[in-house]
Amino acid sequence: MAAEFPFHTLMIQGTTSDAGKSTLAAALCRLLRRDGIAVAPFKPQNMALNSAVTADGGEIGRAQALQAQAAGIAPHTDMNPVLLKPSSDTGAQVIVHGKVRADMSARDYHRYKTEAMQAVLESYHRLRKRYQAIIVEGAGSPAEINLRARDIANMGFAEAVDCPVIIVADIDRGGVFAHLTGTLDCLSESERARVVGFVINRFRGDISLLQPGLDWLEQRTGKPVLAVLPYLHGLHLDAEDAIASSQSARGQFRVVVPVLPRISNHTDFDALRAHPDVDLQFIGPGSRIPPADLIILPGSKNTRGDLAWLQQQGWPVAIRKHLRYGGKLIGICGGFQMLGESVDDPHGVEGEPGSTPGLGLLPMRTGLTRDKRLLQVNGRCAFGAGEANVSGYEIHMGVSEGAALQRPAFVIDGRGEGALSEDGQILGSYLHGMFDTPQAFSALLSWAGLDGVGTVDLDALREGSLDRLADATLPLYEALKKLESRFGR
Structure with missing residues (x-):
């Protein structure tokens, strides 16, 4: 793998849902592709009713199909080995390696996660053999303490494969510093150690007014703010699940x-x-x-x-x-x-x-x-x-x-x-x-x-949006390339 990018596997986790994990993963896939690095997206567990059909005849989350497009490769079921499609408030169709496994209640699926993790690791290791870089997207937030046991979507996966993590927060929601420090405080010591930095997403305004907060955050946590990314209007990208509020x-x-x-x-x-x-x-x-x-x-x-x-x-x-x-x-x-x-x-x-x-x-x-x-x-x-x-x-x-x-x-x-x-x-x-x-x-x-x-031409609009997103994410990419990592490649 090219020496400019220090991680074989990098995981993006968020302080909340819709913090920007999916778009950030797509942007990094596009930037790595530009550098000639063979890259694949990966999401261990996805819960979404927006899905895509892969060339190998399976079903994965729509966001991973978009990330595959950003990486310049065909979407494959290994990129999203576990997909949950809710059919009620307490149950979902469980799809493993692209095929329906069963309909399960939330409680039954929680017990099933040990088996699901094996499917996740099988897919991950297959991708690791084929690609120089894997960009992993977490789900929801790693601070969901009630879901820590048997976790396969966030830190449970990161610990299993020993990969570094960046945490992204959406400043447009408000409370960004509380989101980041609170998330970090909810993690175990080993989990905090694998967080290599923060990303603040959807910023608009005068960056100088944000700087005192950035300095305070870095001093309090000992973690760098790797990038502050702008609020981008008019992107034409597939939503992972939520319907856009704008009409x-x-x-x-x-x-x-x-x-x-x-x-x-x-x-x-x-x-x-x-x-x-x-x-x-x-x-x-x-x-x-x-x-x-x-x-x-x-x-x-x-x-x-x-x-x-x-x-x-x-x-x-x-x-x-x-x-x-x-x-x-x-x-x-x-x-x-x-x-x-x-x-x-x-x-x-x-x-x-x-x-x-x-x-x-x-x-x-x-x-x-x-x-x-x-x-x-x-x-x-x-x-x-x-x-x-x-x-x-x-x-x-x-x-x-x-x-x-x-x-x-x-x-x-x-x-x-x-x-x-x-x-x-x-x-x-x-x-x-x-x-x-x-x-x-x-x-x-x-x-x-x-x-x-x-x-x-929706595909052309999508390509243009991916390039625009990648251009805006370039400061993060450059910051990541300068990091020295203790994590193996």
């Missing part, structure tokens, strides 16, 4: 999306958010459902539960009124399943076995299955001119059947996929990422009623 309220074409309790893969809407003619609004619980040109029902980790939520929030009435006035409707994955006559779960895949009436907008029924379909796909749109290319991925547990499927929305590998209603107002598909391909983006919005729509 895209620029254009005249109105798109609304209900924020389902178990909404999944809301990155499906990133291209819409980026388009200057689109006003994209996520509508949460208790909010007024505004008039729209297009309503999109997103993916769901608990389709039957989220169907009940839609009923409670008044969405079926609003959707039927929307359709009567000529509006368009798209259902993606779980949202597609909701459009049919029923969603049947005889095996209890998502909870108690049973059947839930759908919205009754497409003549089809969906049966949930124990097996999950994970597939990257390419094809073309079957509506409009029928020539627009589309790419994406399928990630679902369920099979839909019925007359609706005789009018497919897409053609994938020569087979029909999804459904288009007879009146042309409703489109449903299992295809995540349908807006990401520029040609499909234009075809879908033209179908929905936006005339003269331009394209959005």
